[in-house]
Amino acid sequence: VKAGDIIIDVDGEDVTTLPLNEIVDRIRGEAGTKVVLTVLRPDDNKSLEIPIVRGEITVPAASWAMVPDTSVALIRLSQFSANAKDDLVKAVTEAKADGATGLIVDLRSNPGGLLEQAISVTSQFLKDGNVLQQEDAEGNRQAYPVESGGVATDLPIVVLINRGTASSSEIFAGAIQDHKRGPVVGETTFGTGTVLEPFPLDDGSLLMLGTSQWLTADGRLIRKHGIEPDVEVKLPIGTDLVTPQKLKDLSATELKDSEDAQFLKALNLLETSPAVDKMSTEPVVN
Structure with a gap:
């Protein structure tokens, strides 16, 4: 495949x-x-x-690598599995120790996962406020607040999304937008935002029924709408995307010729950020 x-x-x-x-x-x-x-x-x-x-595959939820000749790290979040927060914190901590002063968080084709992990992972980049809201059929809303102690609340970030970014990934991208933490680059996401609840039937089966929906922190509807990027960059199907694994084998010159225009735009936004310029001149303290 x-x-x-x-x-x-x-x-x-x-x-x-x-x-x-x-x-x-x-x-x-x-x-x-x-x-x-x-x-x-x-x-x-x-x-x-x-x-x-089929086989059992253990895939870390987060992987990372430094972008050659920069102080920017690329962090790829592949899913919001049970270990997502721990893997993300480990990746950010290692990247910072290696001199990272800005992050590209890649959520492209991330299908989502566990809600509690979406909240915990998103909270690593926010200081306060809410991550999302949940609205039932009567219009009653429940807010899910940011968890304290985030490891990347002050680092400049850019988030990458595409049509395969769904569910918990959309919660993350929407929260970053609503909190104005950094630009979101790419294409409008899938638009998954229905909360399903199981209802047992007499024959022992379960009926999964949508009972509520997710909204962003500011109350924007995710279901059927998706998250629109702040900077739209479309890619043809089959584009060779930059990943942390590939970065380890690429030179800065080779990277400039990449067909991954979304990644290159995110990198440009970070490299021209005053915050990154300022931080990159300061000594790294481990």
Whole structure:
């Protein structure tokens, strides 16, 4: 499976009209079992069947690397799993110790995850106020406040988003916007904001029913609207994105030729930020 491939069938069943989380659920399964993905490859517009043996994969929620010849670190958040906060704090702490004075937080194609982790991760970048609000069918709202003790509340940041940024990732991006912590760059997000609750049925099954919805800290609706970027930069499907892993093998010259225009825009915004310029001249104290 390559970046840019479009999954159209899972085990012979069309999934093109299903939401992202349902597609993920169909692909997942017990280790050792098989699943067949049918993908459409935009390069030649051909469909391919790819058999995959499922296995247990431990993926850190956060990875990072310094951008060559800068004091900027790229932090990639791949999901809001149970270890997201711990992985993010570890990444930020290591980046700061390595001299980072500005952060690019990459949420592109992050499908979301646990609400409590979204709150804890977002709180690492905010000092006070709320992370989000939840609104029920009667219009009653519950606010979720920022948790104290964030490790990156003063670092300049830019957030990267795209059409695959969903759920908890949209909570993060919306909070950064509402608190005016830094620009959000990329494309409008997926627009997931429905809170589902399980209702047991007589036959032992469960009915998942949407009972409320998420709003940003300032009350903006996420469901069906998504989070619009402050700076829109669109990329073609299949663009080779800059990742922390790739940064470790790239020179500054090679990076300038990258086709990842979203990343390059985020880097430009940070490099021209007075806060980053000022901090980069100060000694790093570990």
